[in-house]
Amino acid sequence: MCENTCSQRYVDPKTDSSASAMSQRQLNFSGAGAQQESRGTKASSRSRHKSSAFTVTVHSSHTHIGLHLYSRERMSTSLFLLMMTAGLDLSTRCLADAESRLNVRDIEAAVLAAKAAVDDAYKFSRHESLARVRRNAVNPSNVMRLVKQPIGASRTAVRAADYMHVAVKLFRDSLKRRHKRSINATDLISEEHLQVIADLTGCTPRHRAPSCKMTPGMEEYRTASGACNNRKNTRWGSANTPFARWLPAEYQDKISLPKGWDPTMKVNCHRLPMVREVSNRIMKTASVESDPLYTQMVSVFGQWVDHDITLTPQSPVIRSFSNGINCDSSCECTEPCFPIKIPWDDPRYHENSEECMAFFRSAAACGSGNTGHFFGDSTIRQQMNAVTSFIDASQVYGSDDLKTRFLRNMTKDQGLLKHNRVYKDNGREHLPFLGMTTNMCATRGRIMNDPNLEEVPCFLVGDQRGSENIGLVTIHSLMSREHNRLVHALAKLNPHWKGERLYHEARKIMGAYFQILTFRDYLPLIVGSDMFNKLLSTYPGYDENVDPSIANVFATAAFRFGHTTFQPFMFRLDEEYKEHKDYPSPPLHKSLFTPWRIIFEGGVDPVLRGLVGRQAKLNSQDHMMSDEMREKLFKFSSKLAQDLSSLNMQRGRDHGLPGYNDWRRFCDLSPAKDLAELTSVMQNADLAVELLDLYGTPDNIDLWLGGIIEPFVPGGRVGPLFACLIATQFQRIRQGDRLWWENEGVFTKAQKKSLKDTSLSRIICDNTGITDVPTNPFLYKPRGSGYTECTDIPAFDLSPWEEISEPMS
Known part of the structure; x- marks a missing residue:
């Protein structure tokens, strides 16, 4: 920790090289027979000593205090020591007061300048981004950045972090200029300085635990932000907090700069390869292999879950x-x-x-990435999760109070979510439009090569990525309709319930839906039976000591395995589950940010049939990622597209993720130390040779890449490393959630029994025009085998939510 700049200590210039430049505070002692001058000071400030005198002189760029004491022979030792101590204490306090006042002025000036610089960059970036959207000049990198733009409370948090980052740099520079001869000038930034900067930039509230005493309904319902779930650690799992670190971050400069920032610097004695070169040599796929077991719904549902629990905002500046x-x-x-x-x-x-x-770096969390120490922790750069870490349907409802209110239909006190007032989907509700003067989803004219076609805005949902692809839009539409269906049904059961109660009860049920579908139906297919039974099978109960916060490694690497499971098409099928003759299946890159395909091309049902009636892509070492994701991502016109595999590896370096072997050790898996061991782990000698040719050592393999090329665990769709990391994360999410559906007192026994019968098939039947579905929408079955008529699927029983009589109060 940086030493308090007010502290004083004697340093012998003969034994401490740093003392030669102590112009900040210089203590010169001379005893009998001493004839010394302090170096590096003006002649007028020099102390000239007689053999019988002891002189204490304190030099500062702003203060010069001398205390002359009589010779030792004329006073007792105790009196001499008393006077010397008093003099030093007086001079030190004067020095500290003077310098403290100066530092406060410098800090205030630095913060004002930082705010001006950041605000100017934000304003320019927003103006330029909107101008590009208006003139249809958005390129693929713009799309990626705009999707990850922090909004609402997240934007306030990111702006505060940017204020602090720039202010600290400016303040440090001012100290360097003042203390030109001090080789440790940067160490003069103390924890107290950082605290003042944090207060002035708005970073301090980001680290302050919210008070939950006045939070209404905290015992029964979740807050929008996820705060107050844990009564002792009220910020755990809440939105706009840093990701958890299961292993220390590894940056090139040990603080903030990612490995590869300076490409000439070696890591473990080897230069890191360019991520695009790795993508070209390892990820390139000539053909696509379909998964024999699982449907495309597994891919899109995984993305749906990911959007519930992770969102890493990028810097909003360009x-x-x-x-x-x-x-x-x-x-x-x-x-x-x-x-x-x-x-x-x-x-x-x-x-x-x-x-x-x-490529734009992810925004840093407040108070991280600066030299010095802050809030008791080292300020190594951390990234922020803008949404709650709980499985709580935040992608439907939002992760802050303002967003949740904006998504609700407040015209009547009925507890409903907004729906589209212009268009219908065969009589059913479409999602509402995002009310923006500029429209990033105005892609129809470019994709269809007809500028006269009508455009529509992006959809308004709880997560800003909701319009990312038409499969995701379909799930959002389904769940928004299900919320409103539940509200109407609950209102019939309990006519005395007001809109606020109806809204929160429906939201609570929806959260339980997703917890059950994720753990019962989805995760066993991904992590395999062994890992599922080890960590996720039996609910152990709530543990207030378990932090449910999403880990950086999970959000940035492990749960991105799903990118390799997307087919190059978004399938659209007719009532017979055959290719739709009126609305053919578009290539994946032409289904991104295309809400008009839902509005004008058949609605939700054809896409939903494609999700449950067609197979996912099978990830294998010979079929890694389709060109739709690697060569055409966000390519709307002739603009150079993005490469998702390169983006994932670059993001891992941006976040300071340790290498492949470090995570193998974390999961108690044997590290691959050489070619023979890497060949054994990958079960592929040619692949192992290629990896070592690129990276030089298995230690340097980018985690995301190493994780997705491991052979699958039995019954799963990831290798042993990602199975471990994914299962560990969901174990912590469940055990650290006080409002988990199985926890005592969250639901009644009768309500739990009803919830156990939840099925995705029933939700599809209740909210679409589809009349027959696979019994399990995640398992692929050809039409005619394993499909069930909607009339044969039991309805969800809401009777346990009926209040027999109106409450007394």
Whole structure:
């Protein structure tokens, strides 16, 4: 921890090299026979000593206090020591007061300048982004950035973090200028300085535990932000808090800069390969293999769950704070730009004259990534989760109070969510539109090559990524309708319930739905029976000592395995589960941010049939990622597309994730130390040789890549490393959630019994025009075998929610 700048200690200039530049505070002692001068001070400040005198002189750039004591022979030792101590204490306090006042002024000036710089960059970036959208000049990197833009409370948190980051840099620079001869000038930033900067920039509230005493309904219902779930640690699992670190972060500078920032620096004696080169050599797939067991619903439902529990906001600026460089037009690494370099032998390099793909760093959490210490923790850069860590349907309802209120239909006190007032889906509700003057989802004219076609806005849902693909839109539509269906049904059972009660009861049931569907139906297919039975089978009860916060490694690597399971098409099927003749299945890259395909091309039902009636892509070492994800991501026109595999690896480096073997050790798996062991782990000698040719050592393999190329565990769709990390995360989510559906007192016994019969098939039947569905929508079955008529699926029993008589109060 940085030493308090007010403290004083004697340093012998002969034995401590740093003392030669102590112009900040210099203590010069001379005893009998001493004839010394303090170096580095003006002649007028020099202390000239006689052999019989002891002089204490304190030098500062702002203070010069001398205390002359009579010779030792004329006073007792105790009196001499008393006077010396008093003099030092007086001078020290004067020094500290003077310098403290100066530092406060410097801090205030630094914060004002930082706010001006950040606000200017935000304003420019917003203006430029909106201008690009208006003139249809949005490129793929813009789309990625806009989707991850912090909004609402998240934007306030990110802005505060940017204020603090820039203010600390400016304050440090001012100290360097003042103390030019001090080789440890940066160490002068103390914890107290950082606390003052945090107060002035708005970072302090981000670290302060919220009080839950006045939170209404805390015992029965969740807060929108997830705060107060844990009564002792009220911020655990809440939105806009840093991701958990299960292993210490690894940055190039030990604090903030990602490995690869300086490509010449070696890691474990080897240079890291360009992520695009790794993608070209390992991820490239000539053909696609379909999963023989699971449907495309497994892929999209996994994305749905991910959007419930993770959202890493990126920096909202498109140019550097320090030098004004535009991240879209430069291949230089300068915050927040961390471009993905394109190898010279890449076809993109020659065809498009592109040397890099734009990449924006994830926003830092408040008070992280600065030298010094803050809030009791080292300030190594951390990233923020903008949504709650709980399985609570936050992608339906939002993760802050403002968003939840905005999504509700407040025209009447009925507890309903808003729906579209312009368009219907065969008589059923469409999602409402996002009310924006500019429209990032105006992609119809470009994709269909007809500028005269009618455009529609993105949909308004609880998560800003809701319009990312038409499969995801379909699930959002389904669940919004189910909420309103539950509200109407509960209102019939309990006519005395007001809208607020109806809303929260329906929201509570929806959260339980997703917890059950995730644990009972989805996770066993992913992590395999062994890992599921080990960590996830029997509910152990709530443990207030378990932190449910999402781990950085889970959000940034492990749960991104699903990217390799998407087919190159978004299938649309007719009533017979055959290819739709009127609305053919679009390529994946032409189904991204296309809400108009739902509005004008058959609605939700054809897409939903495609999700449950067609197979997912099977991930294997020979069929890693389709070109739809690797070469055409967010390519609406002729703009250079993004490469999702490169993005995932670059994001892992951006977040300081340790390498592959470190995580194998974390999961008690044997690390692959050499070619023979890597071959054994991967069960593929050629792949092991290729990996070592790229990385030099298995220790350097990017975690996401190492995890997805491991052979599957029995009965799962990930290897042993990702099975461990995914199961561990969901174990903590469940055990650290006070309002988990199985926890005592959350639901009655009768309500729990009813919830156990929840099925995705029933939800589909209740909210669409589909009349027959697979018994288990996650398991692939050809039409005619394993399909069930909706009339044969039991309805969800809401009778346990009926109040026999109106409550007394």
